[in-house]
Amino acid sequence: MNLRALTPMLRTPDLAATVAFYTQVLDFQLSAGDAAGGWAALERDGVELMLSRLNAHEGDLAPAFTGSLYLRTDDVDGWWRRLRERARVCYPIEDFGYGMREFAIYDNNGYLLQFGQPIAAFDEA
Structure with missing residues (x-):
């Protein structure tokens, strides 16, 4: 199962x-x-x-989601260059203490999309 x-x-x-x-x-x-x-x-x-x-059965009136969609990528900097001018930015690209380099944007509904890559991947390149 x-x-x-x-x-x-x-x-x-x-x-x-x-x-x-x-x-x-x-x-x-x-x-x-x-x-x-x-x-x-x-x-x-x-x-x-x-x-x-x-969904009318559930009484939806607007998009709603309390979390985010986290997209792991092998080129977070490339995604940042591509998206920073094409979508509303939540936070710009940054290295975080938990070992990820990431940024976040909103889609056209306001859903939060985070893009991340392990910082160790940069050390190996």
């Missing part, structure tokens, strides 16, 4: 704009669904994300 994956599903009032953000800004590919159908599955480099319209 094993878990095989965890795929976040984010709700949005404007599914088309959210699909556009993830495909145009972050280069995810649409793998299933579409805005007209009310949900979409996206993929990039083996990372999966699902998006859906707000």
Whole structure:
């Protein structure tokens, strides 16, 4: 009895704009669904994300999520150069005492996306 994956599903009032953000800004590919159908599955480099319209059954009025999506990368500086002018920045790139170099941006809904790379990876390069 094993878990095989965890795929976040984010709700949005404007599914088309959210699909556009993830495909145009972050280069995810649409793998299933579409805005007209009310949900979409996206993929990039083996990372999966699902998006859906707000859920009327649960009384959604706006996007809501108390955590963040943490994306580990092999080139955090490259991502920073790419995204710092294309998205609202939460905090700029920085080395943290817990061994990660990271930064964070918000998507078009205000969901927090953190990008990180172990600092040890820089020492090995």
